[in-house]
Amino acid sequence: MEFRKKILENGLSIIGELNDSAKSAAVGFFVKTGSRDETKQINGVSHFLEHMLFKGTDKLSAIEVSKAFDRTGAQFNAFTSEEVTVFYAAVLPEYLEEITNLWIELMRPALRDEDFNIEKNVIKEEIAMYKDQPEFDAADKCRALHFDSHPCGNSVLGSVESIDNLSAEQMREYFNRRYAPDNMAVVCVGNFEWEKICNIVQDGCGGWQSKGAGRITEDFEGSKKKENTEKPNINREHICLMSYAVPAQDQRRFAAHLLAAIIGDSAGSRFFWELVDKALAETAAMQFGAMDGTGVLFTQVQCSSENKIKVMDVINRIFQELGEKGVSEDELQKAKNKILSALVIKNEVPMGRLADVGFNWMYLGEYRTTADDVEAIKSVTVQQVNSLAKQLSPGEYTQFSIGPAKTK
Amino acid sequence: MEFRKKILENGLSIIGELNDSAKSAAVGFFVKTGSRDETKQINGVSHFLEHMLFKGTDKLSAIEVSKAFDRTGAQFNAFTSEEVTVFYAAVLPEYLEEITNLWIELMRPALRDEDFNIEKNVIKEEIAMYKDQPEFDAADKCRALHFDSHPCGNSVLGSVESIDNLSAEQMREYFNRRYAPDNMAVVCVGNFEWEKICNIVQDGCGGWQSKGAGRITEDFEGSKKKENTEKPNINREHICLMSYAVPAQDQRRFAAHLLAAIIGDSAGSRFFWELVDKALAETAAMQFGAMDGTGVLFTQVQCSSENKIKVMDVINRIFQELGEKGVSEDELQKAKNKILSALVIKNEVPMGRLADVGFNWMYLGEYRTTADDVEAIKSVTVQQVNSLAKQLSPGEYTQFSIGPAKTK
Numbered sequence: 001m002e003f004r005k006k007i008l009e010n011g012l013s014i015i016g017e018l019n020d021s022a023k024s025a026a027v028g029f030f031v032k033t034g035s036r037d038e039t040k041q042i043n044g045v046s047h048f049l050e051h052m053l054f055k056g057t058d059k060l061s062a063i064e065v066s067k068a069f070d071r072t073g074a075q076f077n078a079f080t081s082e083e084v085t086v087f088y089a090a091v092l093p094e095y096l097e098e099i100t101n102l103w104i105e106l107m108r109p110a111l112r113d114e115d116f117n118i119e120k121n122v123i124k125e126e127i128a129m130y131k132d133q134p135e136f137d138a139a140d141k142c143r144a145l146h147f148d149s150h151p152c153g154n155s156v157l158g159s160v161e162s163i164d165n166l167s168a169e170q171m172r173e174y175f176n177r178r179y180a181p182d183n184m185a186v187v188c189v190g191n192f193e194w195e196k197i198c199n200i201v202q203d204g205c206g207g208w209q210s211k212g213a214g215r216i217t218e219d220f221e222g223s224k225k226k227e228n229t230e231k232p233n234i235n236r237e238h239i240c241l242m243s244y245a246v247p248a249q250d251q252r253r254f255a256a257h258l259l260a261a262i263i264g265d266s267a268g269s270r271f272f273w274e275l276v277d278k279a280l281a282e283t284a285a286m287q288f289g290a291m292d293g294t295g296v297l298f299t300q301v302q303c304s305s306e307n308k309i310k311v312m313d314v315i316n317r318i319f320q321e322l323g324e325k326g327v328s329e330d331e332l333q334k335a336k337n338k339i340l341s342a343l344v345i346k347n348e349v350p351m352g353r354l355a356d357v358g359f360n361w362m363y364l365g366e367y368r369t370t371a372d373d374v375e376a377i378k379s380v381t382v383q384q385v386n387s388l389a390k391q392l393s394p395g396e397y398t399q400f401s402i403g404p405a406k407t408k
Numbered sequence: 409m410e411f412r413k414k415i416l417e418n419g420l421s422i423i424g425e426l427n428d429s430a431k432s433a434a435v436g437f438f439v440k441t442g443s444r445d446e447t448k449q450i451n452g453v454s455h456f457l458e459h460m461l462f463k464g465t466d467k468l469s470a471i472e473v474s475k476a477f478d479r480t481g482a483q484f485n486a487f488t489s490e491e492v493t494v495f496y497a498a499v500l501p502e503y504l505e506e507i508t509n510l511w512i513e514l515m516r517p518a519l520r521d522e523d524f525n526i527e528k529n530v531i532k533e534e535i536a537m538y539k540d541q542p543e544f545d546a547a548d549k550c551r552a553l554h555f556d557s558h559p560c561g562n563s564v565l566g567s568v569e570s571i572d573n574l575s576a577e578q579m580r581e582y583f584n585r586r587y588a589p590d591n592m593a594v595v596c597v598g599n600f601e602w603e604k605i606c607n608i609v610q611d612g613c614g615g616w617q618s619k620g621a622g623r624i625t626e627d628f629e630g631s632k633k634k635e636n637t638e639k640p641n642i643n644r645e646h647i648c649l650m651s652y653a654v655p656a657q658d659q660r661r662f663a664a665h666l667l668a669a670i671i672g673d674s675a676g677s678r679f680f681w682e683l684v685d686k687a688l689a690e691t692a693a694m695q696f697g698a699m700d701g702t703g704v705l706f707t708q709v710q711c712s713s714e715n716k717i718k719v720m721d722v723i724n725r726i727f728q729e730l731g732e733k734g735v736s737e738d739e740l741q742k743a744k745n746k747i748l749s750a751l752v753i754k755n756e757v758p759m760g761r762l763a764d765v766g767f768n769w770m771y772l773g774e775y776r777t778t779a780d781d782v783e784a785i786k787s788v789t790v791q792q793v794n795s796l797a798k799q800l801s802p803g804e805y806t807q808f809s810i811g812p813a814k815t816k
Contacts, residue, residue: 021429023752023778063685070676073745075753092749268478277471337481341500344431345483349757370431 003367004194011182011210014201015361017189017353025096025190026350027197028088029103030358033178035154036082036292037215042166044158045174047080048123052171053087053106054078055115060105062115072099075351082143082152083292084362090351093191097200100188104204107184111175116168124164127157134231134238134402139300141227142240142400148223151216152291180211187358190350217293219247222398230405236282237301237308237404241315243397245288245295246388248363253290254376255388260288260297261335262327262385263318263394268334270318271299280307280314286394292363297394305403319395326386339377344370411775412602419590419618422609423769425597425761433504433598434758435605436496437511438766440593441586443562444490444700445623450574452566453582455488456531460579461495461514462486463523468513470523480507483759490551490560491700492770498759501599505608508596512612515592519583524576532572535565542639542646542810543708549635550648550706550808556631559624560699588619595766598758625701627655630806638813644690645709645716645812649723651805653696653703654796656771661698662784663796668696668705669743670735670793671726671802676742678726679707688715688722694802700771705802713811727803734794748785752778 004016034046056062069076069089076089076099087106089099130136140155147153158166186201188194222244246252264271264286271284281303289296303311346352347370360368412424442454464470477484477497484497484507495514497507538544548563555561566574594609596602630652654660672679672694679692689711697704711719754760755778768776 023756024749066676070742071745073742073747073749075749090749090753092745092752095745095749268474277474334478334481337479337500337503339481341432341481341483341498341503344500345498345757345759348431349753349760351753352757 001369005367006198008181008202008206010206010208011180012201012205012208013185013361014198015185015187015357015367016192016194016197017357017367018192018194019190019350022190022350023093024090024350025093025188025192026088026090026354027096027100027103028086028187028354028358029107030185030187030362031085031179032083032183032215032362033085033213034081034083035156035158036151037178038151038154038174040162042170042174043154043162044123044156045166045171046085046178047156047158048119048163048166049171049175050078050080050085051119051123052111052115053109055112055119056110057105057108058110065106068102072102074099080156082154082156086358088351088354096188096192097196100186100197100200101204104201107179107205111168111172113168116171120163120166123157124160127160127163130157134234134236135300135302138238138240138400138402142242142398145225145227145400146222146242146296146398147220148225150218150220152220152294177211178213180213181205181208182210183213185358185361187354187361189354189357215292219294222296224396224398226399228401228403231402232405234402234404237303237305237401239301239303239308239311239399239401241299241397241399243297243392243394245297245392246290247293247295248290248359249293250295252384252388253288253295255380255384256288256290256295256297256392257339258332258335258377258380259327259385259389259392260286261339262331263322264299265335265338268338271315274314274318275301275311281311284311284315290363297392299397308403316395322389323393323395326389327382329382332380332382332385336377336380340374343373343377409777413775414606416589416610416614418614418616419588420609420613420616421593421769422606423593423595423765423775424600424602424605425765425775426600426602427598427758430598430758432498432758433501433596433600434496434498434762435504435508435511436494436595436762436766437515438593438595438770439493439587440491440591440623440770441493441621442489442491443564443566444559445586446559446562446582448570450578450582451562451570452531452564453574453579454493454586455564455566456527456571456574457579457583458486458488458493458495459527459531460519460523461517463520463527464518465513465516466518473514476510480510482507488564490562490564494766496759496762504596504600505604508594508605508608509612512609515587515613519576519580521576524579528571531565532568535568535571538565542642542644543710546646546648546808546810547708550650550806553633553635553808554630554650554704554806555628558626558628560628560702585619586621588621589613589616590618591621593766593769595762595769597762597765623700627702628652630704632804632806634807636809636811639810640813642810642812645711645713645809647709647711647716647719647807647809649707649805649807651705651800651802653705653800654698655701655703656698656767657701658703660792660796661696661703663788663792664696664698664703664705664800665747666740666743666785666788667735667793667797667800668694669747670739671730672707673743673746676746679723682722682726683709683719689719692719692723698771705800707805716811724803730797731801731803734797735790737790740788740790740793744785744788748782751781751785
């Protein structure tokens with residue numbers, strides 16, 4: 001395993017983790033832009049842009065793009081979050097250069113008015129589809145409620161209204177500002193030739209102009225507001241809780257990850273034994289979300305309406321006992337085993353490793369081996385977890401619930 | 409990469425692929441039993457048994473089983489098909505012995521009447537849930553129609569009726585007959601010590617009695633029957649086609665896999681360009697299913713009722729043109745690229761590799777490296793694919809469709 005990096009004059013980072021014994025290679029374009037970088041007026045533009053990148057360039061039609069991916073046999077996809085837009089592919093080593101060249105072309109899309117107008121309907125259908133899923137809708141609204149006026153509360157998909165009002169010109173302006181080379185990294189992992197990839201990226205992207213795009217990264221405590229809504233034709237309560245946690249840049253992130261697993265891993269956690277195993281709730285899971293300059297502990301619960309009060313009592317008691325008695329050595333050890341095995345297994349293959357290499361670079365400007373992260377997790381102590389639990393007070397949460405409309 | 413095998417005196421196979429550079433290890437118990445080994449009276453018992461293995465042993469309660477998995481940090485699961493029941497886990501190397509011991513214990517379950525009666529309701533809920541998904545229901549009924557009286561037509565889940573009528577005693581009898589050591593293989597892949605695993609398996613399983621369990625493996629052409637049903641409250645047509653293909657033991661399986669990808673891969677195939685890209689259908693995909701002694705080409709389509717006739721015309725034309733003109737060199741090359749990259753990427757990690765090592769052993773009694781399979785796929789010629797297409801005649805299919813009830 002060998003780490004390499006090169007920063008082009010226009011600020012584009014090229015990051016490589018070379019592994020001669022890998023049987024495949026993966027490449028990702030990490031663009032540091034997402035819904036938190038949007039204003040209310042253009043909310044949803046980052047995710048919309050992700051779709052538009054597959055619609056072609058001045059030279060390639062959408063069909064030609066599809067055929068070009070096809071030729072390489074690539075496993076490829078893209079996603080947009082609050083913070084990043086990532087385009088990635090895994091291929092046999094002999095196709096890495098071809099697929100990298102293809103992504104480079106797509107990173108300078110045509111953004112045609114005609115394609116924009118057609119894709120608007122696809123985006124609005126996607127919004128409608130997710131609105132139909134109460135667990136997704138509740139999560140989106142809980143995030144908005146928690147972050148209040150902070151931009152991390154912006155929805156990734158946007159609203160039907162914001163998408164309706166969005167113009168192709170606004171999208172192009174946003175694109176020019178945010179898809180600048182100094183706001184992107186090209187990350188390669190696996191079996192490939194570093195010099196060749198550097199030359200390809202230099203040739204293809206060297207002429208792009210830097211823009212000095214920034215981001216508001218103010219930390220935010222969370223609103224701690226509580227809201228409930230009702231909806232006809234649903235059967236279960238969908239309860240989301242969100243509370244403050246440490247940022248992706250904070251050394252305590254490893255302890256936060258372990259704390260969330262002890263409280264709310266999908267199996268074997270306190271939530272699992274007290275809620276799911278006792279059949280009070282079908283789902284009760286907590287995750288730590290490390291973000292740029294801030295972070296959240298995020299809990300999702302599904303239960304029947306009649307169990308809702310009991311479920312919230314149990315959750316509040318779990319948070320209270322956590323503050324009073326902390327976690328045990330045995331709980332920490334089990335959480336470490338689960339997180340370490342998931343981490344090592346995911347990072348064993350280039351496609352999985354790509355995400356960690358890319359995110360560590362985006363958030364920390366730093367390269368970390370899997371072994372570095374394994375070591376950091378192993379060295380977390382019960383005292384550190386308990387001291388963090390006291391600092392974070394997960395019992396002081398924002399709450400948003402969607403439940404069945406009451407029959408009168 | 410080093411291959412090892414050992415057959416215990418009672419017939420239990422231990423199969424190992426050692427890879428010192430892997431960061432994890434995976435172990436699987438492959439039991440050669442599934443719905444095709446059931447009679448109508450006990451249909452669903454294999455899948456039911458898979459659930460029961462997690463309910464504990466004479467020494468361990470279900471909660472203790474859950475806690476035992478938890479301690480190892482394992483990523484684990486099980487599945488049942490028409491042909492096999494597989495229990496598997498991936499762990500950090502230092503936990504492979506512990507998890508192997510745990511699986512060995514679970515392979516001799518208590519099968520308590522009390523647990524059996526409670527789990528019956530879980531199974532019936534699972535059947536109800538799948539019945540609600542027309543694409544699954546259509547697939548299940550198409551398989552039954554295609555295989556007619558051949559046991560490969562048995563449903564994996566069984567019916568509410570067959571599960572209701574099943575007794576714990578019938579399950580125990582089936583278990584004793586089918587979970588015999590000469591009908592199982594223990595497969596280990598990744599970073600582990602061969603001798604240690606062999607000793608653990610010998611100590612834990614050496615006393616199990618062989619039973620000489622067999623299986624009906626008659627080949628079967630398929631019924632080629634056509635059936636349609638209507639259902640209220642659904643919006644789309646769910647069309648399934650099934651036709652004869654070569655068995656898992658047949659050298660032509662590689663050509664069959666490529667043929668299915670050329671006709672019906674989810675992207676870039678003939679179905680994709682003629683049906684999905686033209687917005688005649690949302691889904692139109694063909695897969696090759698290699699089975700023990702037989703095989704199928706299986707197509708699933710979803711479209712609107714108004715497009716159904718047009719969609720079937722296009723599909724029949726695609727099959728006719730395939731028979732007349734065959735496939736092109738370019739199509740074959742693209743299909744090879746896709747299948748090879750998927751194969752190599754999946755097999756790069758022990759958890760993925762486990763399946764191929766296990767299935768090659770079950771079906772062929774043979775160890776094949778990933779490189780062997782890559783070579784076999786690369787060497788398939790256009791002539792071989794076209795000759796196979798003529799032999800298989802995918803246009804002569806069994807058809808089962810579920811569509812919206814017609815308004816009168």
